[in-house]
Amino acid sequence: AQRVTQPEKLLSVFKGAPVELKCNYSYSGSPELFWYVQYSRQRLQLLLRHISRESIKGFTADLNKGETSFHLKKPFAQEEDSAMYYCALSGHGGSNYKLTFGKGTLLTVNP
């Protein structure tokens, strides 16, 4: 079974402070990990894919297979980063294309 855990429902930081949104997963094989973001009144959209090792809007995430984690980090938070963030996992093999999502973390960046 695949499972994604985001331990923090709410996270509040001040503008310019570093931010880390935690994500831990459970999967027996080699998963693909994603971060999705939902800004207020907007649709859910892809932020990052672990496989691309990219930085989007200053955010990065590293897959740590030993700790089964995929934490999302940004060194200097901006007010426009305030949103709901979901970590998601996709399995490998066969027709396992579905994404399993965590419950999400609501990030608030205060001025």
Added chain:
Amino acid sequence: DTGVSQDPRHKITKRGQNVTFRCDPISEHNRLYWYRQTLGQGPEFLTYFQNEAQLEKSRLLSDRFSAERPKGSFSTLEIQRTEQGDSAMYLCASSVPGERSYGYTFGSGTRLTVV
């Protein structure tokens, strides 16, 4: 807007009525997914199609739920004899063929309220 379209955006229905939602994916995406999201939860997988074939269904999808994707284009999700527990946001997403790593493109969702 050439993204994923869902209709209607909101639906209020009385318990026991049937409802049908529509999703139009991005035209070149051959995979289409339905998810359900309730308050305080992340999206939960319901079912997915590759072209017109429904390849997987979640245990969440009771026999009151049925999804179709005729001709491999748009998809419909029907809920028969709605119950209050069906109240949720129903999300549709699509993805490019053969490239899970690109992730999904989501629609805005249909918010169902059963009264």
